[in-house]
Amino acid sequence: MASVPWxxxxxxxxxxxxxxxxxxxxxxxxxxxxxxRPEAVIPIIEHLxxxxxxxYLVDVTAVDYPQxxxxxxxxxxxxxxxxxxxxxxxxxxxxxxxxxxxxxxxxTANWLEREVYDMFGIRFAGHPNMQRxxxxxxxxxxxxxxxxxxxxxxxxxxxxxxxxESAQ
Amino acid sequence: MAEATFLDSTELVLNMGPQHPSPHGVRRVxxxxxxxxxxxxxxxxxxxxxxxxxxxxxxxxxxxxxxVDRMDYVAAVSNGLGYCLAVEKLLNIEAPxxxxxxxxxxxELNRIASHLVWLGTHALDIGALTPVFYCxxxxxxxxxxFENYCGARLTTHAFRIGGLQYELYDGFEEQVKAxxxxxxxxxxxxxxLLTGNRIWIGRLKGVGILTAEECKAYGVTGPLLRAAGVKWxxxxxxxxxxxxxxxxxxxxxxxxxxxxxxxxRLEEMRQSVRIIRQAVDRIPEGPIMGKVPKVIxxxxxxxxxxIEAPKGELGYFVVSxxxxxPYRVRVRPPSFINLQAVDKMVRGGLVADVVAVIGTIDIVLxxxxx
Amino acid sequence: MRKFFRTVFLxxxxxxxxxxxxxxxxxxxxxxxxxxxxxxIGERYRGAPRLNTNPETGETLCIACNLCALxxxxxLIVVGSERNEQTxxxxxxTFTYDTSRCMFCGLCEDACPVDxxxxxxxxxxxxxxxxxxxxxxxxxxxxxxxxPYEC
Ligand code: SF4
Ligand code: SF4
Numbered sequence: 272m273a274s275v276p277w278x279x280x281x282x283x284x285x286x287x288x289x290x291x292x293x294x295x296x297x298x299x300x301x302x303x304x305x306x307x308r309p310e311a312v313i314p315i316i317e318h319l320x321x322x323x324x325x326x327y328l329v330d331v332t333a334v335d336y337p338q339x340x341x342x343x344x345x346x347x348x349x350x351x352x353x354x355x356x357x358x359x360x361x362x363x364x365x366x367x368x369x370x371x372x373x374x375x376x377x378x379t380a381n382w383l384e385r386e387v388y389d390m391f392g393i394r395f396a397g398h399p400n401m402q403r404x405x406x407x408x409x410x411x412x413x414x415x416x417x418x419x420x421x422x423x424x425x426x427x428x429x430x431x432x433x434x435x436e437s438a439q
Numbered sequence: 440m441a442e443a444t445f446l447d448s449t450e451l452v453l454n455m456g457p458q459h460p461s462p463h464g465v466r467r468v469x470x471x472x473x474x475x476x477x478x479x480x481x482x483x484x485x486x487x488x489x490x491x492x493x494x495x496x497x498x499x500x501x502x503x504x505x506x507v508d509r510m511d512y513v514a515a516v517s518n519g520l521g522y523c524l525a526v527e528k529l530l531n532i533e534a535p536x537x538x539x540x541x542x543x544x545x546x547e548l549n550r551i552a553s554h555l556v557w558l559g560t561h562a563l564d565i566g567a568l569t570p571v572f573y574c575x576x577x578x579x580x581x582x583x584x585f586e587n588y589c590g591a592r593l594t595t596h597a598f599r600i601g602g603l604q605y606e607l608y609d610g611f612e613e614q615v616k617a618x619x620x621x622x623x624x625x626x627x628x629x630x631x632l633l634t635g636n637r638i639w640i641g642r643l644k645g646v647g648i649l650t651a652e653e654c655k656a657y658g659v660t661g662p663l664l665r666a667a668g669v670k671w672x673x674x675x676x677x678x679x680x681x682x683x684x685x686x687x688x689x690x691x692x693x694x695x696x697x698x699x700x701x702x703x704r705l706e707e708m709r710q711s712v713r714i715i716r717q718a719v720d721r722i723p724e725g726p727i728m729g730k731v732p733k734v735i736x737x738x739x740x741x742x743x744x745x746i747e748a749p750k751g752e753l754g755y756f757v758v759s760x761x762x763x764x765p766y767r768v769r770v771r772p773p774s775f776i777n778l779q780a781v782d783k784m785v786r787g788g789l790v791a792d793v794v795a796v797i798g799t800i801d802i803v804l805x806x807x808x809x
Numbered sequence: 810m811r812k813f814f815r816t817v818f819l820x821x822x823x824x825x826x827x828x829x830x831x832x833x834x835x836x837x838x839x840x841x842x843x844x845x846x847x848x849x850i851g852e853r854y855r856g857a858p859r860l861n862t863n864p865e866t867g868e869t870l871c872i873a874c875n876l877c878a879l880x881x882x883x884x885l886i887v888v889g890s891e892r893n894e895q896t897x898x899x900x901x902x903t904f905t906y907d908t909s910r911c912m913f914c915g916l917c918e919d920a921c922p923v924d925x926x927x928x929x930x931x932x933x934x935x936x937x938x939x940x941x942x943x944x945x946x947x948x949x950x951x952x953x954x955x956x957p958y959e960c
Contacts, residue, residue: 504914505912505914506882569829587851587853588853589853590854590915591854591913594914596915604915605853608853631827632828632829633825635825637821
């Protein structure tokens with residue numbers, strides 16, 4: 272089953288507002304998503320929140336595709352209580368890019384973006400506290416990148432802080 | 440400039456944790472205090488980080504199922520259900536009706552068990568020593584059902600992708616029904632112990648208020664959101680696993696304070712019993728396992744599926760690249776996101792209320808840190 | 810007025826205490842006296858692994874197909890086999906099972922086509938050293954021998 276185009280009054284409104292900054296509207300397995308240019312993501316989220324009632328940011332996450340020039344997929348999942356609908360917003364960003372933070376629109380984004388930074392090394396511009404959240408601050412590497420093997424650990428950190436040769 | 444005297448307020452930074460009896464796990468809260476007043480709280484988490492999402496990328500779809508139980512270990516069945524539903528969505532299949540009914544029964548039993556752990560430990564934090572014994576006594580009955588059904592009590596691994604592995608054992612219906620009959624009276628007993636108790640009311644009323652607007656802004660879901668008056672439950676809003684066939688109410692509160700959350704959770708346990716009773720009476724006959732290939736290779740694509748776990752919205756975002764291993768498994772943990780609101784809830788309150796507030800969110804650190 | 814009466818006479822506390830005292834009767838005791846009293850274990854309990862043998866001949870049921878090792882998420886089963894030149898069949902030589910890494914999920918026993926590997930109701934598998942947690946074929950066939958508790 273391939274994804275099919277998604278069209279309703281919401282997409283029409285978004286299309287009018289953002290034009291070619293939204294690359295694709297699709298539905299896969301009954302779930303709507305749209306692909307947008309990185310700079311348009313925060314305005315879209317804001318527009319959806321204020322105009323369409325998508326007032327709950329469910330999740331922010333990323334997916335790593337190391338072979339692609341724009342290495343990461345950044346995924347935002349939104350939900351609207353009034354419409355009982357979910358929408359996924361995806362965007363592609365290159366390594367080293369600093370997408371703007373969504374904390375100004377949804378407070379939830381604070382920790383979620385910190386986690387994305389921790390796991391993928393994507394820094395968000397304008398985030399109030401861009402620090403690691405789950406791993407220790409001095410840890411080297413970002414574990415959910417595909418080039419980080421599952422058995423890798425930061426040996427130096429382990430030896431210095433835990434006083435053991437290896438944690439494995 | 441006048442010299443500072445001891446009467447001047449000075450900010451005091453207090454570390455609560457990582458080893459502290461109240462949060463039932465390892466995490467640290469850095470409190471900024473002005474005397475008894477809390478000016479802000481900062482959570483330091485990650486002590487239990489095991490990299491569950493990374494493990495998921497390195498296991499096949501079936502092999503990852505036992506790991507999800509280890510995130511929210513007091514509600515392992517719900518975790519398993521969410522993951523199985525997500526992969527089933529990717530495969531575009533549905534579990535057979537019999538499997539769905541059994542899934543509902545077990546998840547609701549698990550919700551009761553999870554709320555009982557919460558109630559017992561929360562009361563213990565506040566200083567009521569007795570309820571914890573009673574709560575765990577009843578939880579034991581639930582765990583016995585799990586043990587008889589799938590052979591494990593805590594990390595159950597009860598569901599498989601596509602359905603169930605185990606057929607019901609003889610006497611399952613009777614045991615579950617007996618539990619339901621016994622349990623409602625016990626909930627009334629907890630109420631007798633706590634609801635009217637003046638200390639309990641004094642410690643909980645008006646503490647850690649989150650309004651509906653704040654809940655939405657912080658992405659807080661589950662009983663916390665319902666206590667703020669939002670009638671929202673994924674089981675009703677976007678039913679899964681056949682929840683639309685059962686009749687139940689969504690309890691809500693008014694003030695969004697700690698006491699309302701307590702009332703909401705107690706009522707949820709009663710509603711769970713209601714669902715279980717309906718489900719046990721009409722478990723359909725039929726197969727328990729859908730048509731699932733031996734090696735699961737979902738087509739390329741991604742899906743986000745969420746369920747109403749005892750703690751809030753538990754979502755799985757699974758990306759498939761057509762291989763037997765998921766390309767990416769993202770878990771949207773309710774505890775992690777609800778915990779974020781702690782700063783908002785304790786600000787302006789008293790130090791002693793911090794424990795009550797942390798308890799009321801019902802976090803499991805295994806899920807916060809994954 | 811009613812409220813005042815309730816406050817002065819501690820009605821709420823007495824109500825709670827009534828529940829507590831109702832459970833003082835010995836028939837409400839539900840604590841299990843382990844180890845003096847054996848706990849009731851579910852029939853399907855997933856505990857210590859066992860490699861089943863044919864009860865008549867004492868030969869192992871395992872056909873060395875390696876499916877359990879492939880199913881295990883933790884990769885802790887190692888099956889050693891050797892081709893028997895006469896019967897042209899694979900025969901089991903060694904079997905190691907690292908219980909220290911096992912999470913008793915049951916995927917291996919589900920995968921076994923001949924029900925040779927089984928998770929049993931034995932739950933007393935703690936040892937004093939990590940080495941003792943790696944079970945070989947003999948240990949798996951005989952099962953753990955916990956020290957019985959004298960009381
Ligand atoms: S029970 Fe699970 S973890 Fe243990 S050996 Fe079997 S498959 Fe592996
Ligand atoms: S799956 Fe069963 S028969 Fe095959 S190697 Fe393992 S124990 Fe032996």
